[in-house]
Amino acid sequence: MTLTQQIVTIAMVVLGTLLTRFLPFLVFPPGKETPGYVRYLGKVLPAAVFGMLVVYSLKDVSVLTGNHGIPQLLAVLLVIALHKWKRQMLLSIAGGTVFYMILVQVVF
């Protein structure tokens, strides 16, 4: 690829990303009444999206080979337990991550 072709390729990636981020705001501008269905989606989608992001962040875990996802499972359980106990975002995240690092570096 020439430099120009590289710049065009990167520009396409930028354009595609901008498109996915700006489209809802362009289709439903603040001046116009947003349809009830879209407002409904805006309210119920986030909960589903957070569930999807949890799965997305674990998508490359292989359950059938290697550690069978056991370190991830244990660490996720610890994050949940810590968060239910203290409900301190940083503590839950740091605790779970350090625990996971120990598991994959030392135990497994």
Place this chain on the structure above:
Amino acid sequence: MRRISEKGKFLILKKAFLCAFPYTIPIFAGFWFLGMTYGIYMNVSGFSFWYPLLMSMTVFAGSVEFVAVSMLLGSFNPIQALVMTVMINARHLFYGISMLDRFRGVGRKKIYLIFGMCDETFSINYTAKIPEDVDKGWFMFFVTLLNHIYWVSGAALGGIFGSFIQFDTEGLEFVMTAMFVVIFLEQWLKEKSHTSSLAGLGISLLCLVIFGSENFIIPAMLMILAALTLLRPCLEERKGEEKQ
């Protein structure tokens, strides 16, 4: 139009920054790790550090930037690059729909808030409990800006130092998973009906098993959309019970 003195404005910004910063600490860890990994990947693929630096700045969407490396190494095909990017980033459409109301009335910052709305930034800006006396527009601006800075600096450092960086940080990538679990949990604890949370989790898992890790997001999004549309009569009734 409100007129605010220079000092007053500075205090508003300072307060919003101090409120936003703690929320971004886990993302700092995750983005430096992932950003450096990305920079190193570009470095060993034969690109100078300008590539990860400029790409992380202009694209600011992690997963597609990794894919872009193989696009740059392959043959020139701009249409395919565009289509692939839209497919990988399609989930951002959901973020936009969810933020239509929240980004209202934040002024010109809105453009940057939309530009910088990656998974992590969206999750924080949607769930954070912003105190009454903190300007929510500036809070979201600083969350976005700090995350952007972490990502770009991580990618640039990885690109500069490349394979010289020694990895004793195995497992650090889990910080992103841990953050998404906490955000899911926060949503779970504050909602009355768990239908949408469970639908998102269950459908994504099902699609992951059926379609595999490379292709599951689009079918999952379509099925979530279908499920929420079908459930609208009962979910909307439930919503009415909550004080909004």
